[in-house]
């Protein structure tokens with residue numbers, strides 16, 4: 001793989017927090033333009049740490065991370081942008097949904113008319129066009145998450161980083177949002193790095209799953225998901241789906257067994 | 265007005281009526297002399313008859329209270345902003361903010377009254393010292409209690425310090441600030457009255473506390489009660505006023521001000 005053409009290149013990046021926690025052993029990861037990569041692993045394996053480093057919110061203690069060939073923090077000049085979707089909706093409770101979605105544009109100083117039009121489009125994408133004037137607390141959890149996704153799409157990013165965005169939602173809502181995300185990914189040609197605990201969500205969404213293990217946090221395997229059928233409700237109950245799920249589960253299990261042996 | 269709001273108003277009023285009724289009955293039934301405990305009726309009569317005196321005194325006390333509240337907000341918010349700008353400033357000065365809080369105002373009021381020429385100014389300074397701390401403490405806490413995710417969001421979008429302050433820190437701090445304001449409004453009144461008690465003996469004041477002192481010397485107990493009633497009513501009104509202000513500012517979004525979840 002050629003790291004110059006890739007969207008994200010993580011080269012031996014590791015992280016030790018100031019308190020001494022070695023959160024992540026050196027990781028190598030390349031994400032190509034247009035890929036949907038999922039980080040899958042148990043709690044504490046460093047998924048958020050890795051994602052935050054890609055977003056430029058955290059500095060790696062060693063190694064290098066580049067996004068379109070630049071350091072994540074140098075992205076201001078780049079045309080292509082990255083957006084982050086947090087585990088919670090993290091909307092500003094004092095601002096209406098429309099104003100929340102407009103925030104990234106306001107911070108960039110884009111004029112109000114243009115911004116409002118883009119906000120309208122983004123809200124339409126996630127099916128919230130009727131709720132622009134509502135306050136976040138008037139929305140259900142799933143709708144708040146949609147608003148959060150609209151906010152991340154309003155800047156027309158090429159790279160979307162999502163940290164367990166649907167973790168707090170019920171399964172039915174989560175499945176529906178998974179479908180919406182997939183169609184956004186396809187229609188906008190996005191590159192996505194997605195964090196989840198859920199094996200099923202990982203199989204359903206990803207073109208590639210990066211399996212991680214905890215204590216210490218590290219990458220243990222990468223599994224390409226290339227289903228021969230379309231990703232829809234039928235795929236969720238297919239043998240192919242079950243096969244991938246089993247493969248990921250075995251991989252996670254092996255990693256935790258190794259740790260238990262090491263601890264014993 | 266919803267039924268809930270109606271009850272919130274009617275129930276305390278009902279309690280007040282019952283207590284006032286019992287008081288009136290007790291004073292008349294047992295023939296309690298007026299110079300010990302005046303009946304509510306007598307207090308009300310005094311309030312009307314002495315209104316020119318008491319009303320003017322109330323205005324003086326109100327002026328001191330509001331000036332002190334205004335100064336506390338101005339000073340308290342400024343200090344809070346300074347605290348969150350740098351940990352150094354906070355570490356260096358926070359103990360003195362606490363010192364302010366724990367020093368009894370009656371102990372320093374005489375000094376301030378000697379040092380400051382204008383009686384009104386000295387009273388305002390005393391009341392401000394009493395009312396200041398909750399504003400500092402709450403606003404500082406509020407400015408620091410910013411959602412981590414939103415902070416990251418602002419950082420990722422390269423928000424300037426100013427944008428982060430205006431669009432994130434200040435709105436996040438508002439509920440805390442209003443909590444502090446409610447406490448401080450009561451304290452400002454207490455500060456104004458206490459300081460005037462201290463100053464009143466020197467004959468400088470003309471506020472409600474001075475009226476209470478004078479009435480005490482003259483054994484005019486009904487007037488003492490009337491002045492006391494005015495102070496209490498002022499306190500309750502202030503509290504309600506700050507509550508309304510907070511509701512007006514936060515009502516649309518903050519949990520504490522919205523009944524439905």
Ligand SMILES: Nc1ncnc2c1ncn2[C@@H]1O[C@H](COP(=O)(O)OP(=O)(O)OP(=O)(O)O)[C@@H](O)[C@H]1O
Nearest residue numbers: 017019021023042043044045046047048049050217
């Ligand atoms: N700010 C921090 N300071 C110190 N240690 C931290 C910090 N953030 C995370 N850690 C530690 O680093 C390790 C990895 O944390 P991280 O949040 O990346 O895990 P995660 O895979 O996202 O877990 P989860 O699925 O629970 O979100 C954990 O052991 C955690 O305790």
Ligand SMILES: [Mg+2]
Nearest residue numbers: 047048049163
């Ligand atoms: Mg995490």
